[in-house]
Amino acid sequence: MRSKALPLLLACLPATLLLVSPGVAYGQQLNVPLIASLPRFDANGASVKKRALALNPEGISLQDCRDDIRVELQITASGFVANDRVEFWASRSGQDCGAVVQRSGATQQCWKVLPDVVALQQSFSVRVPLRAVIADDKTQGGAPVTPTADICGKIDAATFQLQLLYIKTSSPDAVSKVPIDIKVDTVGPQALSGVRVLPGDTRLRVSWAAVGEGGVTDQTGVKVYCVPVGQPIVERDGGFVTTTTRTVCDDASVVDTSDADADGGVSDVDAGCREVTEEVPVDDAPCSAPEFTPADGGTIVPDNAFAEQFLCGEIAGTQGSSIVATSFRGGPLVNGQRYAVAVAATDSFTNVGSLSAPLCVVPEETTDFFRDYNRAGGKATGCSSTSSEAPAGSIALGGLSLAIVTSLARRRARRRQGR
Amino acid sequence: MKTPIGISGAAVALSLLTIAPDAAAFDFGTPANKTESAQNFAFELRFSPYRPQIDDEPGLTGAPFTQTFGSARRLLIQLELDWQMLRIPHVGTLGPGVAVGYTTMSADSKTLSGKESGDETFLSIYPFHLSGVLRADAVWREARIPLIPYAKLGVGYAHWRAGNSGGTSKVKDAAGNVIASGRGNSVGSNAALGVELVLEALDRGSVRNLDSATGINHAYVFAEYYLLTLNGFGAGDSLRVGTKSWAMGLTFEF
Structure with a gap:
C-alpha cells in the first residue's frame, strides 16, 4: 500500500502546487507564430x-x-477568462516588463506601445507601430506613447524588445509573456570619403575610398545621386566653359556677388559697383547644387523620395570602390551637361548614410581605340568586312583540304580492299 | 587577289603527300607497340607575347594602336589540338591541327579635350588557326636526339572586339549613322617553325609510367616562332590583328 501511494503523491504534488499558487502562469498562454517574418x-x-x-x-x-511602418502580430490566446487582458510594452536592453514596477512609478523602464486588448479571443491580431517600439518614452506612465518622425535617425545599432503581457485582474504582474526582439539601426553609414568623379562618354565614373561606420564596417552598397547644374555650358576650343557673375566696384575691389552686408537693403551694385559676367572654364566654376547642400550647412540623408528624384547609379556589396553612372531619370547622361554628383553608402538595414559633398563634372566624348583607328584612315569596318570579299587563299586551302580528305579516304579504302 | 607563296608551297607539298601512288609508305596514326600505347593526337598549351600588327595597315596616319595601348606586348594564351593522322616512316607525323586563343588589352581613355576620364578602351582578340602540322619525331625515335623540329602551315582567323566602357565601339558619320562597328573577323595565314625538347630524355621511366596511367605517350617543352598574318590575304578592309612572335609551352602526345 505504502509503495503505491508514494508515486501517486509525487505525481500529483506539482499540479497541486500550480493550482494553489497565486500569480503562477498556468493555463493563460499567448502565442505569436511567424515572429521571424x-x-x-x-x-x-x-x-x-x-x-x-x-x-x-x-x-x-x-x-x-x-x-511609420507597423508590424502585424497574429496572436492566439488560451486559457483566458473574462476581464483578463493583454498589454503591449517595450523595453530597451531586455528589461522584463512583466513586473509592474518596470511599468510604473519612479522605477519604470518600459513604455506602452498600444492600448490594452481587453476582450480576448482565441485568435486576434494587432498592428504595432514600430516608432512606438523604439520611442523609449517613459513619461506617459500607463498610456501608450505616440511618437512622431522626430525620433527617427537617432538610434545606432540597438536591440529593443516588444513584450506581450498576459495580465489578470487579480495581479498587476504578468502571468505570461511573449518577448519579441527587434534590432534597430536608424543611423546610416558615415559619408564616404575620397570621392572622385571622372567624366566619360554619356557616363560618369564615381569612385570612393574605403568605408567604415563608427569603426565597424557595415557597408552593403553605395548609391550615386546626380542633378543637372543649371549653369549654361558652351564648348570653346575643345573644352567647356560656363558663365559666372561677379561684382566689380569703382575702387577696383571685387566683392562677392551675394549681398550679405547689413546695409539696409542697399546692394553693393547700388554703391558704385557693377556686375560683370564672364566665361570661365567649367572646371573652375563653383559647384553649386542646392539640392545636395542644405541651406543650414548640414548634411542630407537621402530617403526614398530623394532617390526617386536624383538616383543615377548604385552598387550592391562591399567589394567595389567605383561605379559608372549612366542614366538619370530614365535617360542617358548628356554630354556637355554639367552634373553635380554625390554619393552615400548603405548598410545592412538599408539605411542610407549621409550624402557626400557634391562634385561637378561634365560628361564628354572620350578617346576610343576603334574610333581613333577609323579617324586615322583604318579601313576595317567590323563584321561586314570579311564578307565583302572571299579571299583566294582561303578558297585554295579549302579546296586543298577537301582534296586531302578525299585522297585519304580513297587510300584507306584501297588498303582495306588489299587486306 | 594574290595567294602567299608559302600557302601555295604548302598546298603543293600536301597534295604530293596525299596523292602519292605508294600508299604503303604511310601509316594512319602511330600504332601501339611493346612499350607505348597508340598515339594519334598532340595537345599544346601555349603562351606567347602578342602585339597585333594593326599599325602596319597601309594608308594609316600615325599609329593608332600604339598611341592607344602602347608598345608593350600582351600575353596570348592558346590551346592547340593536332590530329597526327599520318606517320611518315623515317620522318614523323603529319596531320591537321586547330588552335584557339585569347588576348586582350585595355587603356584609360581621355576626354577629347585632353582631360583624364573614367572610361576605358579595349581590344580583345580570339585568334584561331587551322594548320597542317609536321613533327619530325624520327629525330628522337631513330636518332635519339631529344630535340624534335616541327613546322605548321595553314589558315589563320581571329574574331576581335574593340570597345569602351559603354560596350562595343561604334563609328558614326555626321548624320549619326553607324558606319563601322568594333566587332569583326580577320583571316589570313599561319606559319610556324619550332623545336620540342623531349622530356623523357630526362626521365624515361616517368614518361612510361605516365603512358601506362594516362595514355600520354610523350611530353615536350617547346619553343616556336610563328607568323599569324591576319591581313585578309591582302584585302584592305581587314583589321590586322595577327602578329609575328614566339611562343613557348608544353606538348602532350596521346
Missing part, C-alpha cells in the same frame, strides 16, 4: 515589403521609422 503595413494600412530576411530578428531602419 512579420507582415508589414504602412501608416495607411497598405501591405509593404517585409524587412530583409538577413535582418533576423525583425529590424527597423530609418526608412521604416520615417514611413
